[in-house]
Amino acid sequence: MNHKLLKLIEYLYQQSSPISCKELAQHFKVTTRTIQNYVKDINHISDNNAIISSKSGYMLNKQKTDIIFEKLNVNIPDDNISRCTYILKKLLTQTTGSINIFDLSDELFVSYSTFRNVLSYTNNYLKKYNLKVISNNNLLHLQGNERDLRRLMSTIIYDEVSVNSFSLENLYEYFNFELVTKVISFLDSFSKNNGFTINHFTKMNLILHFCILIKRIQDGNIEMDSAVNCDNNKLLLECDYKLITILHKEIFNTFNIDIDNDNLKEAYLLLQINSDLSLNLVNDVLGKEIISLMKEIIKEIKVNYLLDLNTPEFITPFSLHLKKLIFRIQHGKVEKNPILKHIKKTLPMIYDISTYVSLYINNFFGNEVIAEDEIGFIALHIGAEIHRQKSDSEKISTILVLPKYLELESYVKNQILKSFHENLNIVDSIYSYEYLHNFSHTAELIITTFPLSYFKNTNIFEIVSISPFFNSEDQLKIHEGIDSIKKKRLNQILINQFDYFFNKELFHLDNGSYKDEYDVINFLAKDLINKNYAPKEFLTHIINREKLTSTAFNNVSVPHQFFIETMKTGTNILISKEGIRWKNNLVHIVLMVCIKNEDKKNFTFLYEALLNLFTQDDIVKIVKTSTSFEDFKKKVLLFIE
Structure with missing residues (x-):
């Protein structure tokens, strides 16, 4: 079913009385004959009279919408990203290897000029795969080597369907x-x-x-x-x-x-x-050295991050990856990671744990340097295991507020769970927004097909209003709602624990004497040592960590170390209004963290909360003008609240 027909169904669904063919033609800027064809197509596709025709006009038979809902699984791409994916799927799965431009334009319901723009977007996307879409005599085909083509195909499929819902x-x-x-x-x-x-x-x-x-x-x-x-x-x-x-x-x-x-x-x-x-085959393939290293890594991660990776689902594939990684290091080879930047940006804590693992491997094999690309692959293994261990308690408690229309509740719920089962725990469905007060302590998110204007006095929830047809725009709205709740959770951590992790004696303003990141690291680390927060070895480990990969994100840096047990928990703050050159970044806020053992679990959440807050451009602009610790605290908490 193409998007033009869906638009007509959605429009009629919102009407309470029949609409004339002429009015519909004016609304959609088409001829009356086109509207009549749309109605005919919809009734044919739905196998029933989904749209009722009378002297007064057309009206959607809402009692039979469940059949339409079942037909809505086919979506016509309506933006550059989805059109690009559609084109690449076609090219990768066609046995002929080429497709006519005009045929694809018709399938996508776009003009030739729009299609050329989509093609330009597609080739920009393909640069990271070393691939290109070539046009010859109005025929398109993919140009590139076989392994890159297969890598692209796998990526496209997994981007579309999450791992757990893949069937x-x-x-x-x-x-x-x-x-x-x-x-x-x-x-x-x-x-x-x-x-x-x-x-x-x-x-x-x-x-x-x-x-x-x-x-x-x-x-x-x-x-x-x-x-x-x-x-x-x-x-x-x-x-x-x-x-x-x-x-x-x-x-x-x-x-x-x-x-x-x-x-x-x-x-x-x-x-x-x-x-x-089998155990014997594992020993034969891996060798005692790799097995010993795996045990040590799992033990260290549990001690330092309180994460238990001692599961068969993690050990076997990661051990094999580790064996091949060691071989590549010893022979000067590096496996390029095309999504490294994305991993560092979206999985900062997992990437940090992976950096710790790489340091441990360095020490185990005599300071063999591990490239950032390889650290990114380690992050994928650890991230997959953490993903497996996620419990319902970490998911967002959600209430569906839907009118009592036959299959509507079941359809909307199933569509939401298909896309968001990893993030949402739907605890109940209700038919009226008037009963929401019963869930004020059990739910964070409300998803509804009612207009937002119905929920004026319910600001304790994040509310997302979607259409009953659950299109790509609705998916985006729910994504934004989930992100908003996650940010609120992280901000609440900072509010609740601000005075524990930050204090006046660990606050400094830039006096213009720091040439680069190592000057700053020297000053802040020695300050923590002199104030009995950290032992003397702290400085050496902070520098080694920084040399491995920069701790700067945009205009903020969070230097920290893994190995040394500190005496106290604290964050040494340096504010620079003009900015300090930090490798390729200009840093205005430096937060050097030292964590004693019993606080390491909290540090996982604190680290994410710090990055979530301080990587926002607005907060950096506000906080870099702080004149004292009290001023810094006031600005941070006001921004959060």
């Missing part, structure tokens, strides 16, 4: 039913016969990658290379060549394709990374 139905959309079922059957039998147990959490990831690999070989989109590359042999480490031989034979027997050496090795590594290997 076989999603795979059927991209690959035919026969291929998906064959891949599942193949993986189940191969793993069972050869000592693998496929990890439940990563099974969809494994099925996805095998579907991509097999389909592209079947479609002739991979250049087969029979020569074995020496470097690739090295990167396999001590992989079991007997199993690789069996894998080659089984792929040929199942899919009737002769896979080349490079792709065969990649397929085998995918099996390893996404499986829980």
Whole structure:
């Protein structure tokens, strides 16, 4: 169902009386014949008279809207991002490898000139993948190497559907039913016969990658290379060549394709990374040194961050990643991470834990330096495990306020949970906003199809008003509501614990004597040492941490260390109105944190709260003019409140 038909349905849904064909034509700026065609199409698609026609005009049969709701799963992209994704999906899944520009324009309901703009946007997006959409005689095709194309395909699918809600139905959309079922059957039998147990959490990831690999070989989109590359042999480490031989034979027997050496090795590594290997095989593949390092890392993270990563879902894939990481370090190789900046920006605490892990690996293997790209991959492993452990108590308690219309409640609830089950815990559904006072202590978020004007005296909740059709605009509104609540939670941490983490004796104004970040670090660290907050080794560890990767985010820096136990908890503050050069940043606010052991759990939340607050441009402009600690505290708390 295209977006023009949806617009008509939405408009009629809001009306309480029939609307004439002429009025509708004027509203949508089309002819009356076009409106009549729209009505005919809607009634055909919905398999019933969803729109009733009378002498007075057209009216939506709201008692039969449940059938329409079931038909609303097909959305026509209406912005550059969704159109770009649509185009790339088409190009990646077409067996011919090319598509006519005018056909795509028609499918997207856009003009040729608009399509050219979308194409320009798409090529900008593809730069990070080293890919490009080429136009030749009005035919489009993707240009780039095979591995980048597969990486793009995987990214697009996972961007669209979250890991936990990823299902076989999603795979059927991209690959035919026969291929998906064959891949599942193949993986189940191969793993069972050869000592693998496929990890439940990563099974969809494994099925996805095998579907991509097999389909592209079947479609002739991979250049087969029979020569074995020496470097690739090295990167396999001590992989079991007997199993690789069996894998080659089984792929040929199942899919009737002769896979080349490079792709065969990649397929085998995918099996390893996404499986829980038997204990003997783990020891054989990893070796005692890696297993010992894993145990130490898990222990240290639990001590320093109170996070328990001692689960099979984390240990097996991360151990295998760790083995390959050590090999790359020892041979001067780096795995480029295309989403490193995004990880650092959106997962600052997890990235920080990963930096700690990298420091530990450095020390374990004799100060081997780990690149930031590799730290980003460590963050993905740790982030996935934390994501698995999230409990309902961390989710946002949500109330749905919906009118009692047949399937409306069920439809809206299901659509919301599909997209936001990781963040929201829907505790109840009510039919009238008048009963909200009963939930004032149990809910943070209200999602409703009633207008916001109905909720004038309910400012204790975050309220999001959506349409009953749950379109992309509604998803954006809920995202904004969730972000707003998360920021409020973080701000409340600062309000509640401000006087514990900040005090007058640890506040300084820039006197113009600091040339760079190391001058500032020297001054603030020595000040903490002299005031008996931290031991003498504190300075050395702060400097080592800064050398590894900058602690500056925009105009703020939060220097801290991992290894040394401090005597007190405190934050040493330096305010610079003019700014201090900090690598590639101009920093106005420096917050050097030292945390004693019993406060380390709170530091996880404090760190996120600090970054959430001080990376906002407005707060930096306000706080950098502070003249005293009292002035600083007043400005921060006023801004939060």
